[in-house]
């Protein structure tokens with residue numbers, strides 16, 4: 566009896582701790598979702614001026630998109646992804662389902678425009694929980710062909726990593742079709758994303774899953790031990806961005 570009651574006490578304590586941890590994670594996601602314009606935290610990242618293109622980047626809630634932006638997002642996604650969905654997706658491609666997913670409440674966008682103010686690329690992302698972890702999920706990164714292979718995709722993913730760091734998310738996650746060779750090279754080779762623990766294992770289903778769930782942990786600088794802290798108090802674990810758009814305090818490759 567004595568042992569049993571000690572055990573149940575332990576169990577209760579563990580559950581209490583788990584609930585408290587979950588409440589903290591949910592509060593972080595909630596706070597991140599409430600940020601009006603997260604890009605205002607990283608002003609230098611509003612411009613991409615490299616490799617012969619001059620582009621501007623803005624961040625919007627799905628709710629605040631105008632009809633032109635909504636249509637651009639849907640049509641570009643369809644152009645880039647329909648064939649892959651039809652060949653690899655369980656339910657193929659469905660216009661209506663995709664339109665709904667793109668405009669769900671939590672959806673947020675990075676919108677990229679050229680000098681004529683024409684949209685040329687977008688990222689659809691969300692702050693969310695994946696099981697009991699607070700994460701930033703990249704639903705889509707879609708570029709028109711004329712702005713590919715100029716470093717823009719990498720730049721946009723760096724913004725997501727910075728946002729995830731600033732809002733204290735644990736990972737950036739995404740789903741990619743195994744057959745999407747270019748995207749797999751981009752995420753896994755160039756950006757060092759890895760197959761996440763929740764990605765379906767081979768052999769889990771009758772047929773091998775046609776996609777991977779990838780993730781990249783958001784690394785934080787470990788604060789120095791007290792005796793190592795310099796007198797000048799210059800050590801910080803916060804992310805800061807210098808005027809060249811380079812980051813300090815977060816591992817962005």
Ligand SMILES: CC(=O)SCCNC(=O)CCNC(=O)[C@H](O)C(C)(C)COP(=O)(O)OP(=O)(O)OC[C@H]1O[C@@H](n2cnc3c(N)ncnc32)[C@H](O)[C@@H]1OP(=O)(O)O
Nearest residue numbers: 705706707708713714715716717718719739747750751755
């Ligand atoms: C979660 C999802 O959204 S999955 C779907 C991803 N999106 C798509 O498949 C839509 C069509 N493709 C695209 O929009 C773009 O090609 C993206 C997003 C995949 C890549 O963006 P880009 O701006 O073209 O990539 P970026 O120029 O930053 O490339 C960085 C590195 O990734 C790798 N990479 C990018 N594209 C390719 C490619 N087509 N083939 C091989 N490697 C590539 C390279 O190592 C590249 O470095 P390098 O150019 O110095 O060799």
